[in-house]
Structure formats: C-alpha cells, structure tokens
Amino acid sequence: MSAPASEAGPPAPRLVARRLGLITQHEAVVLMRTDCHVCRAEGLSAKAQVAISANGREVYATLYQVDDDWLGQEEAGLSESLWARLGVGDGAEITVRHAPSLESMSSVRRRIYGQRLSDGDLHGVVGDIAAGRYTDIHLAAFLTASSALALDHQETVALTRAMIDAGERLSWPGPVVVDKHSVGGLPGNRTTPLVVAIVAACGLTMPKTSSRAITSPAGTADTMETLAPVDLDLPAIRRVVEAEGGCVVWGGAVRLSPADDIFIRVERVLDVDTEGQLVASVLSKKIAAGSTHVVLDIPVGPTAKVRTEDAAERLSGALSRVAAEFGLATRCVLSDGAQPVGRGVGPALEAHDVLAVLQNQADAPPDLRRHACVLAGEALEFGGAAAAGEGLRLAEAVLADGRAWRKFLAICEAQGGLRTPPSASYTRPLTASRGGRIVHINNRKIARLAKLAGAPDVKAAGVRLMARLGDEVASGQPWVMIHADSPGELEYALDYANRNPDLMEVEA
Amino acid sequence: MSAPASEAGPPAPRLVARRLGLITQHEAVVLMRTDCHVCRAEGLSAKAQVAISANGREVYATLYQVDDDWLGQEEAGLSESLWARLGVGDGAEITVRHAPSLESMSSVRRRIYGQRLSDGDLHGVVGDIAAGRYTDIHLAAFLTASSALALDHQETVALTRAMIDAGERLSWPGPVVVDKHSVGGLPGNRTTPLVVAIVAACGLTMPKTSSRAITSPAGTADTMETLAPVDLDLPAIRRVVEAEGGCVVWGGAVRLSPADDIFIRVERVLDVDTEGQLVASVLSKKIAAGSTHVVLDIPVGPTAKVRTEDAAERLSGALSRVAAEFGLATRCVLSDGAQPVGRGVGPALEAHDVLAVLQNQADAPPDLRRHACVLAGEALEFGGAAAAGEGLRLAEAVLADGRAWRKFLAICEAQGGLRTPPSASYTRPLTASRGGRIVHINNRKIARLAKLAGAPDVKAAGVRLMARLGDEVASGQPWVMIHADSPGELEYALDYANRNPDLMEVEA
Numbered sequence A, B: 001m002s003a004p005a006s007e008a009g010p011p012a013p014r015l016v017a018r019r020l021g022l023i024t025q026h027e028a029v030v031l032m033r034t035d036c037h038v039c040r041a042e043g044l045s046a047k048a049q050v051a052i053s054a055n056g057r058e059v060y061a062t063l064y065q066v067d068d069d070w071l072g073q074e075e076a077g078l079s080e081s082l083w084a085r086l087g088v089g090d091g092a093e094i095t096v097r098h099a100p101s102l103e104s105m106s107s108v109r110r111r112i113y114g115q116r117l118s119d120g121d122l123h124g125v126v127g128d129i130a131a132g133r134y135t136d137i138h139l140a141a142f143l144t145a146s147s148a149l150a151l152d153h154q155e156t157v158a159l160t161r162a163m164i165d166a167g168e169r170l171s172w173p174g175p176v177v178v179d180k181h182s183v184g185g186l187p188g189n190r191t192t193p194l195v196v197a198i199v200a201a202c203g204l205t206m207p208k209t210s211s212r213a214i215t216s217p218a219g220t221a222d223t224m225e226t227l228a229p230v231d232l233d234l235p236a237i238r239r240v241v242e243a244e245g246g247c248v249v250w251g252g253a254v255r256l257s258p259a260d261d262i263f264i265r266v267e268r269v270l271d272v273d274t275e276g277q278l279v280a281s282v283l284s285k286k287i288a289a290g291s292t293h294v295v296l297d298i299p300v301g302p303t304a305k306v307r308t309e310d311a312a313e314r315l316s317g318a319l320s321r322v323a324a325e326f327g328l329a330t331r332c333v334l335s336d337g338a339q340p341v342g343r344g345v346g347p348a349l350e351a352h353d354v355l356a357v358l359q360n361q362a363d364a365p366p367d368l369r370r371h372a373c374v375l376a377g378e379a380l381e382f383g384g385a386a387a388a389g390e391g392l393r394l395a396e397a398v399l400a401d402g403r404a405w406r407k408f409l410a411i412c413e414a415q416g417g418l419r420t421p422p423s424a425s426y427t428r429p430l431t432a433s434r435g436g437r438i439v440h441i442n443n444r445k446i447a448r449l450a451k452l453a454g455a456p457d458v459k460a461a462g463v464r465l466m467a468r469l470g471d472e473v474a475s476g477q478p479w480v481m482i483h484a485d486s487p488g489e490l491e492y493a494l495d496y497a498n499r500n501p502d503l504m505e506v507e508a
Helices: A037-042 A080-086 A105-112 A119-130 A136-148 A153-165 A192-201 A220-225 A234-244 A258-270 A275-288 A309-325 A347-358 A366-382 A391-400 A403-415 A443-452 A487-499 B037-042 B080-086 B105-112 B119-130 B136-148 B153-165 B192-201 B220-225 B234-244 B258-270 B275-288 B309-325 B347-358 B366-382 B391-400 B403-415 B443-452 B487-499
Strands: A014-023 A029-033 A049-054 A057-066 A075-079 A093-098 A178-182 A206-210 A246-250 A293-300 A329-336 A426-431 A436-441 A462-465 A478-484 A504-507 B014-023 B029-033 B049-054 B057-066 B075-079 B093-098 B178-182 B206-210 B246-250 B293-300 B329-336 B426-431 B436-441 B462-465 B478-484 B504-507
Touching: A014 A029, A014 A080, A029 A037, A029 A080, A037 A093, A037 B487, A049 A080, A057 A075, A057 A080, A075 A080, A105 A119, A105 A136, A105 B136, A105 B258, A119 A136, A119 A153, A119 A258, A136 A258, A136 A275, A136 B105, A136 B136, A136 B258, A153 A258, A153 A275, A153 A309, A178 A192, A178 A206, A178 A275, A178 A366, A192 A206, A192 A220, A192 A246, A192 A347, A192 A366, A192 A391, A192 A403, A206 A220, A206 A234, A220 A246, A220 A347, A234 A246, A234 A403, A246 A403, A258 A275, A258 B105, A258 B136, A275 A309, A293 A309, A293 A366, A309 A329, A329 A366, A347 A366, A347 A403, A347 A462, A366 A391, A391 A403, A426 A487, A443 A462, A443 A478, A443 A487, A478 A487, A487 B037, B014 B029, B014 B080, B029 B037, B029 B080, B037 B093, B049 B080, B057 B075, B057 B080, B075 B080, B105 B119, B105 B136, B119 B136, B119 B153, B119 B258, B136 B258, B136 B275, B153 B258, B153 B275, B153 B309, B178 B192, B178 B206, B178 B275, B178 B366, B192 B206, B192 B220, B192 B246, B192 B347, B192 B366, B192 B391, B192 B403, B206 B220, B206 B234, B220 B246, B220 B347, B234 B246, B234 B403, B246 B403, B258 B275, B275 B309, B293 B309, B293 B366, B309 B329, B329 B366, B347 B366, B347 B403, B347 B462, B366 B391, B391 B403, B426 B487, B443 B462, B443 B478, B443 B487, B478 B487
Parallel strands: A014 A075, A029 A057, A178 A293, A206 A246, A293 A329, B014 B075, B029 B057, B178 B293, B206 B246, B293 B329
Antiparallel strands: A014 A093, A014 B057, A029 A075, A049 A057, A049 A093, A057 B014, A426 A478, A436 A504, A462 A478, B014 B093, B029 B075, B049 B057, B049 B093, B426 B478, B436 B504, B462 B478
C-alpha cells in the first residue's frame, strides 16, 4: 500500500499531531501511515524507535504503522503518555526521525554478560529510563540482567542514587522528617492516614507522598482522595505541611524517583522483584522525599509479598545497610500478613475504616487501629516525640482523645476540604458454603475480587470482609460483601468468587 | 470518561472486530474503549494481557485502551498480526477475557534465579512463545536470563528441540538433503541462489527455504522474489523440488521453527545474540526443514557478526556438537567478512549480481562467484556428488558451462516463471573525498545506506559498490552508486552518506 512520494524534492520530516486518546501506560506510542512521507524517507518500519520533536522538546516513542485511511497520511497519532510528554496541542507540527541508539544499553549488555556496573553506568541507564527512552524490551532486559546476577551492595547503593538523581528532591525545614512505608501485598493495609494524623498531632513533621494503585485495588492516594484532594503541587504541599506538620498527597505531581514507577510496572508483569530492586525502589522514593527517619512495615504471610520471617529479616538488613549510606535511619516492623488489615478493600471502603478508627467508632476494625498505633508509636520514638517504650501508648492516647481526628480534619481542610467517601449502588453478600472456623484467607484473591468489582477506578467499589481468621461461621452465613456500581461488575465479581472457593477456607 | 453500564444484567463480554490496518510486527494488539462494557466488567486496564476468542480460536493480545470516539464503544480494533491469527472478518463477534497467567513463566523466573531448565521446561516456554502468548517483556526476560547465565550444551539441545517441535517439520525422499546457511551481517552475500543452482544441477537435493529481511537491506527471499515467485505453499514446494531437485522459496508459509522469528526480532532490539541462542536458531530451522547435511558460512570481519577467527572456531564447534545430537552433519566455512560480497546491496541489485554470475557475464563480481563456488563445492563433496578436494572444481565447471544457469531457469519456471529484476528511477554517485587506497568499508553503514534508499521494501533500491578494499581511487572518483525510486529517499541516503564519511576510508 505504498503511495508515490512527492516529486518536488526531499520532503521535510514533518507531520501533524493528532491526539488519539490512546492509553498505553508509561509507554510512548506514535501511529503513522506506512505510506507517509516520513516513514518512506526515513526508512521507518513498525516498532522502530523514533525521536519526536515539538515545542523544543524531544521524546522517544515506539512507532506502529497504519495501512488504513482512518489515520491521515500527514497525521501522527499520539498516545496520551506521548501527548503529555511533548506538551503539544492538536494540529501542532512535529518532526520525526530515527531515535539515536541508546549508549546506556552497552552497560545493560555488559551486565547481561556478567560484569558489574559502576555509579556512572547506572546513572546512564536510569537517566535514559526516566526520560522514557527504554522500550519494554530494554527495561525487561535491564531488570532481568540485574536479577540473574543479583545486585551487590555497591550496585544497590549506586542504583538508589541514580534513581534519586533522576527526579526531584524535596527538603524540609527541621532536622527530623518522619516517613513510613509498607512493603506491599496486603489488601486494606491503610495505616498511612492514621499514622500521619497521630504523628503530626504529636508535633513531628511527616510530609507523606503516596502512590495510586498499579495492580492493587487501592493505593493510599486513591483512598485518601475519597477524603480530600490529593493532586497537590509542590508549593501547595509545602503550605499544608508548614501549617499542619503533615499531609497525605499523591506523589505523582512531584516526580520523586520517576524511574521507579516504570520499573514497578515491568516487575509486576514478570512477577519478579529481587531484593536489590526492592531496596532501591523503596529508599530512592523516601530519600528523594527528604525523609530522615523511616519506619518500614513488613507484613509477613503465606500470600503476602514477604512470606517468611527469615526473608523479612534479610530484607530488613539490606534496607538498613543501604539506607545508612545516605544517612537515612530506618526501623523495620514485622507484622502479621496472614489476612487483610481492616474490613474494607477498595478506596472508599478503606476510607470508611480509617474514619471509624479516627472517630473511635465502636465497630472500628481493631486490627487496623492496633497496627496503625504500633507503626505510629515506632515513628514517635524514632523521631524523638516519645521515650523508648512509650510510643505505642502515646499513639493510642492521641487517637483516643480525638487529637488525631482533629489533626486529620485540619490536614484534609488544608489539602482542599474534607470529602465524604461514596457508597456503592449495589451490594451482594458471599456466604460460607459450610460451617466451621476460618483457617485461610487468600490476600491475592481478595484483591482480585475487589478489582473485578471495579476498584480502584470506581472509588465506591470493592469488598468488605465480615469475618476474619479464627472466626467461627455457620453454613450460609454471609462473610464477604461485594460493593459495585454496576450490575455487570457485580456479576463479574460474583462469578469469580464462585469459581474460586479457596478465597476463604473453613475447617470443620 | 466512564459511561454507565447496562442496567439489564451482566452483559456478555462480546465486541465487534474492526480491522485497523495496524502494523505491530509479531505483537498482537487489541484496542478497546476504556468505557466499553468488557473493560468495565472484566476490570481490564491498559497493557493487560487478554485472551480473544473467535472462530473457535483463542489468541492472546496486549490491550491498549482508547478514550476517544474514533473507536466505537462496541468495537475491538485489531492489529494485522492479531487479525491474521484470529482469521475473522470485519464485523465478526469476538469475546475478550483476562488472559490466564502463563505457567511457563515460572520456568523463566527459575532461570532468572540461576536454575537450569529441562527439556519439559523449554518445551513449555517455546510452545507459549510460538503461540504468541509472550509479550515483549516476557520475551526479553527469557532471552536475557538465558544469556546472563549462558545456555549449556544440554539446554541448547533442549531449546533446539523445543523450537523444532513448535512448528512444522518437512521430510524429503532420499537420504541426502543439502542445505547452507550464512551467519549474517554481511551485505550482498547472496550466494544461496547460486549454490542451489550448482548443487541441484549436480543431482543433489537442496530444498532451500529462506527468510525476508528483518533489519537488513535484503533477505534471500526478497532478492529471489525479483527473479521468481517465492510465496509457495508446501505442496508447491514439493512439486518444484521433485521436478528440479532444488528451490529458493520464502520459508514463512511453512512455519519452520516459528519461535525463532520472534526471538530474532527481540535480539535485534537488544543487540544481544549469544552462542546458545544462535546455535538453536540456525539448527532448529535446518532440522525442521529436513536437511541432513548443512554447509555453514561464517564470514569473519571487524564489522561482520563474527569478528575474530577464534570466535568463529568456537561457534563452529558449538554448532557441530549440537547438530550431531540430531544426526545433522555440518561443515563450517570461514570466509572473509571485511567487506560486502558482490557489488549490489538491495533485492534487485543483488539479483543482477546473481544473474551476472550465472550467465558468466564478463563483469560478474568475482568475489561472489568465488564464494558461491567454495560453498557449493563443500556441499557437493559433503553430499557425495564430488570426491574430496574436487568440489570447487566441479562447481566452477557447472557454472562455466551453463548448467547452473539452465538449472536456475528451470527452478524459476517451476516456481512460477522467471522475472526481470526492476531498475531504480533515480541514481546518484557518492565520490571519494580524497585520493588513495581503500582500507576500510563499514558493512553496517553500507547496509544502513541501502535501507535509507528504500531497500528492501522498494525492490529496486539500494547501493552498488563501484570500488573494493585495496582499490586505488582518485579524489572525486565515484565509488558508490545510490539507487532509489523517489527523490526523497535518494536525498535521505545522500544526507546519511554526507554525515558518515567513514562509510569507506582511504589511506593516502
């Protein structure tokens, strides 16, 4: 389907940008006609890497070609990610050329052949990744190569540093900036808003930047967004933290360790997450956020990310050794990861749990309350607001007397105003197929169920656990409530539950 | 941009197929509206792997989402690769669901963590790859993992076997089936049609299936296509070989070692090609093609794929050890890879060289003639048609007395009729910037130049070398002729040549 090229001499490699509304995650994709003058003149074929220039910016993208009239011969159709990075308007003129070869890939190739990488090598690799120059193939090769031969301590430090340097770095007045991080894998583990409220109520600084869900039913930012605005820019974040000592905002607007988000997406696809990568991922975000003291929550359980105490101890050791190189103090808290924390799984359902704890409601989930107080207590001691051994008690007191709730309200107001989390239009219970004691809850399947019900995009959707490990249930007793905003999603979740009777298991 | 889902109960996960003319190489891509009922009900997000069913077939694809009206809410836009694999018509109903997780990826993960893979593991991996179930991320991880810890002999044998078993396997009457293979990287090295003509003229069986160019300016199938049809199905191939003893056809229609084509595309992106992968790639194709005796041409040179004699000897040893496990006899011929072979680079230009040699034209490129005779001579001795030490002489005689040309004509006729290779509309010489002796020709840059001029898609395009290593040239003397079919492509090639004065280097 090739058309004759212009006979008037060498055409300029220009095309007209068209926004396609194409959602490709982080990948930058451009669609061009096979017979457009740029493809012909540049000798471009499908899946070539191209460099696109407009607005004084140059962005790399993967080319797909179109042999059909729905795309014009003069048009370049841009994915949303590419559109945002180029910052053009519809109809803008762009130029397209072969992307130059990536020099940093020579480091990746050397790593594939078993050589160690230096600080400079890893800066080159991570810089190109943060600039969006690596395709999925390049990314997977780097991650695999640095897993097949595990990153050593020096490389992990270098990778962490390169990831910090590739993005923004925040700083805060005062010598102590507290942070917390949960090593993921546990649905409903929404302690962050509680810890921030308690710690800030005790006078410490805790400027928390959180992520949205990538594959889980809710990230902290998704949950917090049902309670207050979270899309704050850096000046707004500073105002909130100056006024209230803490915040719970989405970290996306401040570009902390931007390569990390890209790594995480690829690691999820491969289901590979080695220690070196995990350490660099967690610490680069915390150090870039300007933290000085971090409490690390490591849930341990058969369906959590970390499955044994030994693995948790090893991870904890690696985290503190690398953190020490950056002057970051860490404390690890190993916690029970055998089942979800709290009752709700999904943005609004988790927000309801958070509110219940803050407001000291009688039916507030005790495990969430306890876990948040343990973490807050560690942070209080660690940050110097409580004597050793007194942190937990102080946290509980601040929660019980309403100071944490008032601080949370003030933070929400400062972020733009308290919101009421939405409720779902449709609910349907799952019931125990036989009576007995609950002996197993599959975290991964509970998460999947909540996602099928619509979480995290549908804020009100998810599941609510009505029973926990060790509870006795009767045959036919409702033990999980599905929340959805459409009958279709409700049915999909129900269908999944029917096909997965091992979601929760009972012993007679 | 979410729309309310139907209130009438759970919608069936059906969409209407729309052919988008989207060219994505091997990758299967489907585009669906973010707000379509399937995405909402299945909880699908961008870059999810989905399983698409139609026509009793199920094919895996990568989902991209569209937040725009150019795609209908009931439509699923299919890439050409997906369209072909599903075999549907426009408007066909398809169903879409989450792709099940890939069990064979657990083998890849074990390989990442340093464990060796068994025959069964590799069958699982290669089977999924040949079925199109691996994304680029999965493919790059497998290739990297099996490079970071090199494949051992047992694994290479197992990978070769798995690659053979994933596709068709041909068999031929008679105990001796001759084949040849050049380890790539050398432009213009178009010996195959000559070797087939000579060997078949001497009564041996040589059913040659060749590939099209992936990143080079011409594959053997591209060149042969300017001389005769090459898109033959298996019954047609059998008829040609029965009648004439040989053929030169495109291998794509017979699905020999289909995983190999997928590996090659990813390896090219990474520029990683380890010995184990190369051995499995070459041998799986030959064994699947039913060959019993293979002559392997290994060009050695600073800008060829194999750069030293040591590397060539190592590769040759690995090839013959693995081949022996399948009862395949191999002979390796190390050749001079310092410069392109023949004069033309590009499908039609190489075809002209082939014809000149076959027709004993006075200006036929002597290096191409010599190299083809050496390889044919080895094949003749190896296949029992010439005594040891007599093969080269026989090959030269069969070429000189016109028997090879007559055989080639007969093969072309049997394949569908001899064609005249096209000529380009535009030619422009490059000239030496100063006088002296040519001491270096960059194979990779010559190939790039030919591609910019339009090869291999524009059959007549490419470059013709008018001087070779060791030749004395005067300042301003034409030494390369660019052939193009449009002024734009001509200018692009000229521009590249101007920016790359080290294409050919002269010493005073």
